[in-house]
Amino acid sequence: MALIVQKFGGTSVGSIEKIQNAANRVIEEAERGNQVVVVVSAMGKTTDELVSMAKEISAAPSKREMDMLLSTGEQVTISYLTMALLAKGYDAVSYTGWQAGISTEAVHSNARISDIETARVKAALEAGKIVVVAGFQGVDADGEITTLGRGGSDTTAVALASALHADRCDIYTDVTGVYTTDPRYIKGARKLLSVSYDEMLELANLGAGVLHPRAVEFAKNYQIQLEVRSSMEQEKGTIIEEEASMEQNLIVRGIAFEDRITRVTIFGLSGNIGTLSTIFTTLAKNRINVDIIIQSMTDTDSINLTFSIKSNDVEEALNVLEKNKNNLPFDRVETESGLSKVSIVGSGMVSNPGVAAEMFECMAQNGIVIKMVSTSEIKVSTVVDQKDMVKAVEALHEAFRLDEPAQVKA
Amino acid sequence: MALIVQKFGGTSVGSIEKIQNAANRVIEEAERGNQVVVVVSAMGKTTDELVSMAKEISAAPSKREMDMLLSTGEQVTISYLTMALLAKGYDAVSYTGWQAGISTEAVHSNARISDIETARVKAALEAGKIVVVAGFQGVDADGEITTLGRGGSDTTAVALASALHADRCDIYTDVTGVYTTDPRYIKGARKLLSVSYDEMLELANLGAGVLHPRAVEFAKNYQIQLEVRSSMEQEKGTIIEEEASMEQNLIVRGIAFEDRITRVTIFGLSGNIGTLSTIFTTLAKNRINVDIIIQSMTDTDSINLTFSIKSNDVEEALNVLEKNKNNLPFDRVETESGLSKVSIVGSGMVSNPGVAAEMFECMAQNGIVIKMVSTSEIKVSTVVDQKDMVKAVEALHEAFRLDEPAQVKA
Numbered sequence: 001m002a003l004i005v006q007k008f009g010g011t012s013v014g015s016i017e018k019i020q021n022a023a024n025r026v027i028e029e030a031e032r033g034n035q036v037v038v039v040v041s042a043m044g045k046t047t048d049e050l051v052s053m054a055k056e057i058s059a060a061p062s063k064r065e066m067d068m069l070l071s072t073g074e075q076v077t078i079s080y081l082t083m084a085l086l087a088k089g090y091d092a093v094s095y096t097g098w099q100a101g102i103s104t105e106a107v108h109s110n111a112r113i114s115d116i117e118t119a120r121v122k123a124a125l126e127a128g129k130i131v132v133v134a135g136f137q138g139v140d141a142d143g144e145i146t147t148l149g150r151g152g153s154d155t156t157a158v159a160l161a162s163a164l165h166a167d168r169c170d171i172y173t174d175v176t177g178v179y180t181t182d183p184r185y186i187k188g189a190r191k192l193l194s195v196s197y198d199e200m201l202e203l204a205n206l207g208a209g210v211l212h213p214r215a216v217e218f219a220k221n222y223q224i225q226l227e228v229r230s231s232m233e234q235e236k237g238t239i240i241e242e243e244a245s246m247e248q249n250l251i252v253r254g255i256a257f258e259d260r261i262t263r264v265t266i267f268g269l270s271g272n273i274g275t276l277s278t279i280f281t282t283l284a285k286n287r288i289n290v291d292i293i294i295q296s297m298t299d300t301d302s303i304n305l306t307f308s309i310k311s312n313d314v315e316e317a318l319n320v321l322e323k324n325k326n327n328l329p330f331d332r333v334e335t336e337s338g339l340s341k342v343s344i345v346g347s348g349m350v351s352n353p354g355v356a357a358e359m360f361e362c363m364a365q366n367g368i369v370i371k372m373v374s375t376s377e378i379k380v381s382t383v384v385d386q387k388d389m390v391k392a393v394e395a396l397h398e399a400f401r402l403d404e405p406a407q408v409k410a
Numbered sequence: 411m412a413l414i415v416q417k418f419g420g421t422s423v424g425s426i427e428k429i430q431n432a433a434n435r436v437i438e439e440a441e442r443g444n445q446v447v448v449v450v451s452a453m454g455k456t457t458d459e460l461v462s463m464a465k466e467i468s469a470a471p472s473k474r475e476m477d478m479l480l481s482t483g484e485q486v487t488i489s490y491l492t493m494a495l496l497a498k499g500y501d502a503v504s505y506t507g508w509q510a511g512i513s514t515e516a517v518h519s520n521a522r523i524s525d526i527e528t529a530r531v532k533a534a535l536e537a538g539k540i541v542v543v544a545g546f547q548g549v550d551a552d553g554e555i556t557t558l559g560r561g562g563s564d565t566t567a568v569a570l571a572s573a574l575h576a577d578r579c580d581i582y583t584d585v586t587g588v589y590t591t592d593p594r595y596i597k598g599a600r601k602l603l604s605v606s607y608d609e610m611l612e613l614a615n616l617g618a619g620v621l622h623p624r625a626v627e628f629a630k631n632y633q634i635q636l637e638v639r640s641s642m643e644q645e646k647g648t649i650i651e652e653e654a655s656m657e658q659n660l661i662v663r664g665i666a667f668e669d670r671i672t673r674v675t676i677f678g679l680s681g682n683i684g685t686l687s688t689i690f691t692t693l694a695k696n697r698i699n700v701d702i703i704i705q706s707m708t709d710t711d712s713i714n715l716t717f718s719i720k721s722n723d724v725e726e727a728l729n730v731l732e733k734n735k736n737n738l739p740f741d742r743v744e745t746e747s748g749l750s751k752v753s754i755v756g757s758g759m760v761s762n763p764g765v766a767a768e769m770f771e772c773m774a775q776n777g778i779v780i781k782m783v784s785t786s787e788i789k790v791s792t793v794v795d796q797k798d799m800v801k802a803v804e805a806l807h808e809a810f811r812l813d814e815p816a817q818v819k820a
Contacts, residue, residue, distance in 0.1 A: 053426065072485045079475045079479035080464065084468070086468065096478075
């Protein structure tokens, strides 16, 4: 008898019909003789509706009260799913975050799980019940309801799997797995049988929302094997584990891409030791996420600094820089919008030094100008014109043979 | 500085606008320098919507899971109301039932409050906060979420007022107070300045939903003075206390009435000592509420038994009797539907023996046939034809001078 944790996201429990369908998935696992713990999110648009009402009441609602409010969403889902399981003749019980023993730090809207006291869940499992737990929520040491922020239900599932020493953690979602690249754009995209945690982190923006990076990190830290699979279709998904299976051992595992990128270049910064730190701390404080950073010395003592941000952060970024011009003197700022980022990802790169060169060559052959480059041990990212994005992905997908049948056809 | 408990029912928090309005009511009390604890119900139709979804999933949803589900309704309201108070610049904090220390017996859907641990609420009040508590819900000794059944939020408010030794408990609702009779039917109906707990219990079906009998009983047991008042209009409501004020000391305080009553007569029951008990225990087990009961001996040893029930229980009652015919042998059952009950209520009756006679005389003068009679120390009930109901109430309202200005004009 194995212990399986299953997680169903908001779109997988978005209607009565989908809840019935999720219940059937739970029952399949129970019928195999396994103990099952199910973690669910709020139904479909529930959270959005609650947030929009709150915004009508207060322009900036208290984070504590938002947690109080939003945590009702999962509580509704756990009761409906449990009713569905009971109606189908299976013994089941629902628990809120605090009932499931999920303790968090004392932070609202973005708390981290600090501990899980599993006695109550274990007792219910031992009594033969399917246990349905509200994702995304916990309770702090003062008995305050907290929420885990974006991707919170994924994190709940992985943390419960770890605390319960579960044999597997299955993430049911509205896609059938993790792909070599986004199948909505690239016809040849293939489902991966497995990826490593690190690759998954780098591929996170493929099929946005498949699995939150925090949950992947958590799974990596506690070595929980995950499987991402469809709640609607009966097919194998993608396994996420420490080392992707041998059969999959391609150097490049997937191609991630993202549009609406803007390049920002600051000319004539002073070469002081603290300049970079001041700029990026200032931007971070204003919640502007900087991605690729390139620094070059000029012939004088001043620095030219280039970085990429999301295009809809440009206005705010320029405001912030202008406001702080006195603290970090510079000559001028130049921006270029209409760019995209294209990255190749694969843990095999570490031991294959020629991969970046192969990527650049492929792009050159296809007439694609590379505007910025950044590399990590398992990823090479390039910034290109937005009009070249899909062409670049297609060319790279073929060049690294990601469309060949070692993967499963999309 | 006084401590005031305020309760807002579902219709008083049924929209953003109404929540803002309730917040203003809370602030008025806080501005008087008082500590305020607010108890709220679920917003308007929320509970009905949750129940109807549950019924789609399961014909007979688990009571535990229904409590899990329905308790989210008040949790949504407390967060919205608290956000509204914070947005208006008042410090406030919301608590679910379990956070407010409300312990109940281990029963789902209809639990009774067993204890309130007030430390957390008191600490928040002492820190200068307005405390907003979810009505209708609590937690049992095993950490299971329970609900208090119909009128639960009224009960929460009264129980909190008692546990906190509050100076007052104000019940805000969609009517302006308790009336001598139902103003929707009788033009001369007047608002009462005060009624006693017992009178309120007997008048409970006037303006249905004004205040649940359980909450009145609780207030009587713990001597909590209540005031029923409108959440929308600025006028004094009706005070409910042990002894109604002297100025109000009319013999008859109000006239209650109810339509859709059916008379059931069982002929030829055996005169055994256990017969009555068997019949009414059997009906009660089948959740059929019997109201007035009349028993008469015939010239033989058999008994004819007459009682009144709600008309929509008739079919079920006849089924139950027929099914149990062997245990409680009888000849036949006769029913008469299309009846109504009209009652006069007033604690002054105890010391005024002629009141029932005065009632019968008034009805006779108006040509109204009385089909059944039942009396208690503070109430005389009659059953009449439904077509005579309003005429009887009007005649009695005038005969007992309830339309005179000792009360407040409707």
